[in-house]
Amino acid sequence: MLTVTPIEAFSDNYIWCLHSEGGNAAFVVDPGDGNVVLEALQQRGLELAGILITHHHFDHVGGLDTLLAKASVPVYGPHNPTIGQLTERLAEGDEIQVLGCDFRVLQVPGHTLDHIAFYTAEPEPLLFCGDTLFAGGCGRLFEGDAAMMHASLQSLAALPAETRVYCAHEYTLANLAFAEAVEPANEALQQRLQQDRSSRDQGIPTVPSTLALELQTNPFLRCDQDELCHHMQQREKIDISDPVAVFAAVRSWKDNF
Numbered sequence: 001m002l003t004v005t006p007i008e009a010f011s012d013n014y015i016w017c018l019h020s021e022g023g024n025a026a027f028v029v030d031p032g033d034g035n036v037v038l039e040a041l042q043q044r045g046l047e048l049a050g051i052l053i054t055h056h057h058f059d060h061v062g063g064l065d066t067l068l069a070k071a072s073v074p075v076y077g078p079h080n081p082t083i084g085q086l087t088e089r090l091a092e093g094d095e096i097q098v099l100g101c102d103f104r105v106l107q108v109p110g111h112t113l114d115h116i117a118f119y120t121a122e123p124e125p126l127l128f129c130g131d132t133l134f135a136g137g138c139g140r141l142f143e144g145d146a147a148m149m150h151a152s153l154q155s156l157a158a159l160p161a162e163t164r165v166y167c168a169h170e171y172t173l174a175n176l177a178f179a180e181a182v183e184p185a186n187e188a189l190q191q192r193l194q195q196d197r198s199s200r201d202q203g204i205p206t207v208p209s210t211l212a213l214e215l216q217t218n219p220f221l222r223c224d225q226d227e228l229c230h231h232m233q234q235r236e237k238i239d240i241s242d243p244v245a246v247f248a249a250v251r252s253w254k255d256n257f
Helices: 032-045 062-070 146-157 170-183 188-203 211-217 226-236 242-253
Strands: 002-009 011-018 025-029 045-053 075-079 089-090 095-098 101-107 116-120 126-130 164-167
Touching: 002 032, 011 032, 011 164, 025 032, 025 188, 032 045, 032 062, 045 062, 095 116, 101 146, 116 164, 146 211, 146 242, 170 226, 188 211, 226 242
Parallel strands: 025 045, 045 075, 075 089, 126 164
Antiparallel strands: 002 011, 011 025, 095 101, 101 116, 116 126
């Protein structure tokens, strides 16, 4: 069984630390700050065994040199030559072993063109999705387009409903405030808002969520839902028979919310 814990970085980043129960080897996901990782590993009595990278943005790769100066470990990431520290470049369908678990690589462009995610089904379904799917939201379209991101999110939505979703930022309350504007009558969303506000008041992360919860409350996964579509049609006069057009309108609204 893998234990997954957050290492907080910058103002709202989560660097995910994976280790096996009873072992001291650890992998980290998207270490934007190497110093906070080293401090966390020391506090937990863990040794760095490998690094997973989802995309090239600095807040996800900025700590690589600091970590690699302390430990020579494999660094897995996308086919992007700007990430010079990678030891293995991965694409859709590739598989790697992480602490005895088989992880599959999913190509999920949209936020960036190089973005990948890491998924394992055993011993329980876990998804490390960087800045593609957020708790209650999705990443901005910095390099890809709406069709690309919609397709990426649909591929993640097809994973088992019990999948635990580990995204890279604590954006949840802001995302859910927007979701409430999009679907004000969504009862599951109202319950989630109450629970996640309580968690943040106590300093508890709202991440991970589950894919089931995202399908109930995340507007970017609900662009085929009648209430959302009709609301967007009234707002934007779009063709609601086209889920990509609905998604593009929702994403544009969120960009200026």
